[in-house]
Amino acid sequence: MDYAPVVSRTLRWYAHAARDLPWRRPDAGPWAIMVSEFMLQQTPVARVLQPWQDWVQRWPTPAALADAPSGEAVRAWGRLGYPRRALRLHQAATAIRDDHDGQVPDDYQALLALPGVGSYTAAAIASFAFGRRHVVLDTNVRRVQARIATGIEFPATAPTAAERLLAEQFLPTEPARAARWAVASMELGALICTARGPQCDQCPVRTDCAWHRAGRPAHEGPARVGQRYQGTDRQCRGALLAVLRSSDDAVPAEELDTAWPDRAQRERALASLITDRLVVAVGPDRYALPD
């Protein structure tokens, strides 16, 4: 199948419809882009904008972040969620400072070796920051591909080998064009080809879309497993960490007690936070963010 027309139409659409996001501007370097990619993992753009500004201003280089205590990274992460990302970004910054002369690597494999960088993020940084040709397969692109090429409303739970092969067929040969396709196809998924209420009437490739041509058939198969939050260990961890973030000093255990009434769950969550190195025990029954 020749997807060149799909690529061309999408690039033409992106040229006028793209959002003006700060990490896409010419003055955003590889490090600023890398910070944005960490923050955007499972987190909407709207919630990332302010924390990203704060981070790149406070820590304009990987070395600047690496030289700060990891607990400060966790504190500055605020309520973005998944605070292990802050820790891994700090670890990645340390590796870049120590092993890459302070420069974000431009090579996919070197990026992939960094903590918190998986196949998506490595490809995204290589593509967006360095103009390299890579399949950038995020949730948006997967949904766009599923609809255009496969004719189904939603892709499988996890990326498959078939999806990667399909993505290769879309990817233009020329690196700069491939990089533009990567960001443009993500944008199409984020703005038009959305999970709920897709705007097919505004879609530049609706005539190329197998799902649209088929009359937008509803998704078959089991509904996705819902992710509960209320009452979970994750919520408990979040509550405990919020207390520690708000304090400049170590916090006595009694103060954590007030943040989560269930003792067994609280202790289990605290232990897991310590295992994850998001929290350290300092002195008898006192806890703090790590150094």
Next chain:
DNA sequence: GATACGTGGAA
């Protein structure tokens, strides 16, 4: 491959 891992806004 399934599961754990935060948070908040929109439907």
Next chain:
DNA sequence: TTTCCAAGTAT
């Protein structure tokens, strides 16, 4: 009010 889901990674 409940459910869905948002530029994933690590185990």
